[in-house]
Amino acid sequence: MQKHYDLVVLGTGVAGSSVAKRCREAGWKVAVVDSRPFGGTCALRGCTPKKVLVQAGELLDRWRHLAGKGLRAEEARIDWPELMRFKRSLIEPLPAAREAEYAEAGIESYHGVARFVGATALEVEGAHLQGEKVLIATGSRPATLGIEGEEHLASSDDFLELGTLPRRIVFVGGGYISMEFAHLAARAGSQVHVLHQDERPLAPFDPDLVDRLIEATRELGALCLCHKVKAIEKTAQGLLVHTDGDGGPYAADLVVHGASRVPNVEALDLDGAGVEAGKKGIKVNAHLQSVSNPAVYAAGDVADAPGPQLTPVAGLHAETVAENLLKGNTRSLEQAVFASTVFTVPALAGVGLLEEQAQAQGLHYRVLQADHRDRLAVRSLAAPYAAHKILVEEPGGRILGAHLLGPFATEIINVFALAIQAQVDIDQLRATHFAYPTGSSEIFAMLSKG
Numbered sequence: 210m211q212k213h214y215d216l217v218v219l220g221t222g223v224a225g226s227s228v229a230k231r232c233r234e235a236g237w238k239v240a241v242v243d244s245r246p247f248g249g250t251c252a253l254r255g256c257t258p259k260k261v262l263v264q265a266g267e268l269l270d271r272w273r274h275l276a277g278k279g280l281r282a283e284e285a286r287i288d289w290p291e292l293m294r295f296k297r298s299l300i301e302p303l304p305a306a307r308e309a310e311y312a313e314a315g316i317e318s319y320h321g322v323a324r325f326v327g328a329t330a331l332e333v334e335g336a337h338l339q340g341e342k343v344l345i346a347t348g349s350r351p352a353t354l355g356i357e358g359e360e361h362l363a364s365s366d367d368f369l370e371l372g373t374l375p376r377r378i379v380f381v382g383g384g385y386i387s388m389e390f391a392h393l394a395a396r397a398g399s400q401v402h403v404l405h406q407d408e409r410p411l412a413p414f415d416p417d418l419v420d421r422l423i424e425a426t427r428e429l430g431a432l433c434l435c436h437k438v439k440a441i442e443k444t445a446q447g448l449l450v451h452t453d454g455d456g457g458p459y460a461a462d463l464v465v466h467g468a469s470r471v472p473n474v475e476a477l478d479l480d481g482a483g484v485e486a487g488k489k490g491i492k493v494n495a496h497l498q499s500v501s502n503p504a505v506y507a508a509g510d511v512a513d514a515p516g517p518q519l520t521p522v523a524g525l526h527a528e529t530v531a532e533n534l535l536k537g538n539t540r541s542l543e544q545a546v547f548a549s550t551v552f553t554v555p556a557l558a559g560v561g562l563l564e565e566q567a568q569a570q571g572l573h574y575r576v577l578q579a580d581h582r583d584r585l586a587v588r589s590l591a592a593p594y595a596a597h598k599i600l601v602e603e604p605g606g607r608i609l610g611a612h613l614l615g616p617f618a619t620e621i622i623n624v625f626a627l628a629i630q631a632q633v634d635i636d637q638l639r640a641t642h643f644a645y646p647t648g649s650s651e652i653f654a655m656l657s658k659g
């Protein structure tokens with residue numbers, strides 16, 4: 210028997226769940242489908258569990274730097290199994306809570322892999338659903354690398370579930386996942402290599418600050434090496450990672466995939482619905498509507514739309530789609546400012562333009578940059594790395610980009626995001642009286658020199 214809905218949502222992550230709730234609030238009959246526990250990547254296998262773990266690394270680092278300065282740090286260490294238990298205690302209740310929220314809101318839930326059997330008809334584990342509209346919000350998965358021995362790669366999901374931490378870990382790729390996990394694993398006692406194929410890791414971030422982060426990573430005992438991984442071999446002693454460079458092979462007990470994620474579309478049978486997709490995901494117009502099937506929309510990591518694969522981007526997609534569904538394509542995906550952070554220690558953060566982007570746009574700007582390790586706020590934490598680079602348009606004083614490394618980066622970056630979004634210029638920002646002494650009160654000094 211076929212069940213009819215105004216909207217069928219595929220995926221219960223940030224993108225899918227927000228649209229489902231908005232449309233249900235407006236009185237629509239809504240169904241949600243997910244092949245995994247309800248809640249999506251960010252809540253269950255990404256941002257949130259990751260933050261619980263990396264926070265422990267950050268606290269350990271602070272504690273160690275203050276050893277002999279009023280703190281006794283001899284006993285400070287990460288107890289991995291205990292930390293994992295803590296993480297599980299926070300994350301494991303979430304799927305049931307999410308499902309209960311849906312039930313209370315009157316949203317119907319289906320578990321299983323969804324696939325199209327018609328333009329807006331879906332089959333989920335034997336159930337047949339028909340939507341007036343369908344939202345595809347199925348997120349992303351680790352990219353297939355096409356290398357020999359690929360089956361030996363552990364995913365970020367696997368890493369976040371490790372009961373014990375292996376002695377030797379190689380991370381393939383030099384992006385967010387590898388760098389964040391590498392810092393955590395090294396602080397928890399593993400020998401770590403990050404193998405990346407580009408000249409330097411973390412391409413979306415300021416190159417000078419990335420160089421400092423690499424230095425900090427090396428001091429931690431983890432090595433970032435510029436090698437493209439070409440094969441993983443299983444031996445009696447563990448795994449060997451072969452690269453196209455002179456170095457290696459690198460011996461490991463665990464090799465983790467941090468070499469990018471691609472849209473999750475394979476299982477959907479998109480041809481059955483006439484929904485076009487390419488390497489970057491579902492092809493959509495400015496309303497996030499499928500270019501080939503007007504009854505279908507896409508949002509989040511699975512949509513081929515501008516913006517990185519980040520939670521705030523999925524959130525903006527969801528707002529846009531919800532309005533278009535409810536009000537009939539009244540909203541286009543607007544250009545937005547997205548701040549982003551790599552949760553290493555020191556943390557790296559960025560918002561707005563990089564220097565090379567400002568140059569490519571022919572903008573005139575000056576650079577305010579400094580190492581601010583000597584600031585009392587930083588010295589009081591004994592933090593060994595703290596630096597910034599801020600691009601300010603000339604004339605006019607518009608903030609074009611802000612790039613930060615150090616103990617306050619993850620929070621201060623949001624002040625700069627607001628300044629860029631709301632077009633607050635350098636004089637207005639300098640004239641803002643932030644509480645003192647806080648991370649944000651460092652902004653005045655950042656904007657006053659250089």
Ligand SMILES: Cc1cc2nc3c(=O)[nH]c(=O)nc-3n(C[C@H](O)[C@H](O)[C@H](O)COP(=O)(O)OP(=O)(O)OC[C@H]3O[C@@H](n4cnc5c(N)ncnc54)[C@H](O)[C@@H]3O)c2cc1C
Nearest residue numbers: 220222223224244249250255323347348509510518519520
């Ligand atoms: C390790 C890691 C750490 C991250 N950390 C951050 C961070 O700190 N900050 C940040 O902004 N972003 C972070 N991200 C990125 C962020 O998690 C994603 O951009 C965001 O979760 C995307 O949300 P989404 O709703 O598009 O997809 P998802 O949350 O991935 O939801 C998609 C859902 O669809 C389901 N699904 C897939 N195919 C089907 C099918 N055929 N049928 C039924 N269901 C299906 C999946 O099971 C999943 O639950 C991180 C990602 C990872 C992997």
Ligand SMILES: NC(=O)c1ccc[n+]([C@@H]2O[C@H](COP(=O)([O-])OP(=O)(O)OC[C@H]3O[C@@H](n4cnc5c(N)ncnc54)[C@H](O)[C@@H]3O)[C@@H](O)[C@H]2O)c1
Nearest residue numbers: 382383384385386404405406437438467468469470518550
């Ligand atoms: N803090 C955060 O916001 C956060 C954290 C984790 C993940 N994420 C999101 O998830 C996405 C996926 O993360 P990711 O770290 O897998 O990807 P990424 O896109 O950040 O980085 C992948 C890196 O792997 C390299 N690479 C690819 N193939 C390789 C090979 N064979 N050998 C060596 N290097 C190779 C690429 O050149 C690139 O530098 C990110 O782009 C980001 O949008 C965000």
